[in-house]
Amino acid sequence: MIYLENISKTYGAGANTVHALQNVNLHIPQGRIHGVIGLSGAGKSTLIRCVNLLERPSTGKVSVDGQDMTALSPQALNKARHRIGMIFQHFNLLTTRTVFDNIALPLELMGETRSTIRQRVEPLLELVGLVDKANQYPAQLSGGQKQRVAIARALASKPNVLLCDEATSALDPQTTGSILELLRDINKKLGLTILLITHEMDVVKSICHRVSLISDGELVEDAEVGDFFTAPRTQLGREFLNDFLQLEPPKELIERLSPDAGTNTHPVVRLTFSGDAVSTPLISKLARECEVDVSILQAKVESIQDRTLGLMIAELLGTPQQTRDAMAYLESHQLQIEVLGHVQRNA
């Protein structure tokens, strides 16, 4: 449905050149909800704006629904954009128009008659739960209601793709939840393909099927959400995950952590379990079989779509040989182990 092939985007020139996107390849099949995450300035907005050519890529090809967007004439591009709705962080509603008239705007621009417009807008008001607000103005609405109007407006021209540019970033967590619920509902009911960019892992966890991680203009991960949350492949992916899970060693322990293993130290490890490992009593088995003591400092279990993810920060207490055996044992049971550092025994 959406294909980005070798997309690069450069802003400025000479010493001011910014490589906002570099050789990005991405395929989003029809009916999927795809999230793109990344740090501020990574290139997320540029990426999403390249899909409907609000930004024209410097090189590469963008196809949506079988159409090569980069090859279209201005008129044909305008028409193709009717099939691609977009919503924004700050809603972008016209303050002088009522809710009804905001939703009607794209249809007016398409030259539809008043009766066609009414027939189209009324079910959309129903879909987004704003029938009773039809004659109100944006200033009279909450942030969540404004975003509902923006969603209805984006759907007015019957698009088959919806682009969401940080659509929930200006909303409180509860309202975010209700907007995500609405997007999920629309995705199911209308079979709409949704591409969203966000810096919030919660958003990805809640509604995305697949996620891409972008860093300095490059796509560094692209995975099903369950896989990304259970086994991110890059350091940045792990940092996003750790921020989301908020599983860091206690502060006083961080201060005592040394990167080097000494003769009288033991390792502090972060363990990530998924699949069968979550429901297996591995830690007690580990203690018995490798004769190490395991001191659990923090632990958490998360459900991500159909997967369960367990996380733990623990100290492994034993002789150097015993702790090596323990780590080999854990690895052989498909746990991911990250050694956070070493602390002095009896410290």
Ligand SMILES: Nc1ncnc2c1ncn2[C@@H]1O[C@H](COP(=O)(O)OP(=O)(O)OP(=O)(O)O)[C@@H](O)[C@H]1O
């Ligand atoms: N019109 C522009 N002219 C020059 N540089 C730009 C322009 N738009 C974006 N950039 C630069 O391109 C890079 C990517 O920006 P972009 O807005 O796509 O990132 P982002 O991941 O969406 O960031 P944020 O989360 O902060 O919105 C940044 O270095 C930014 O400064």
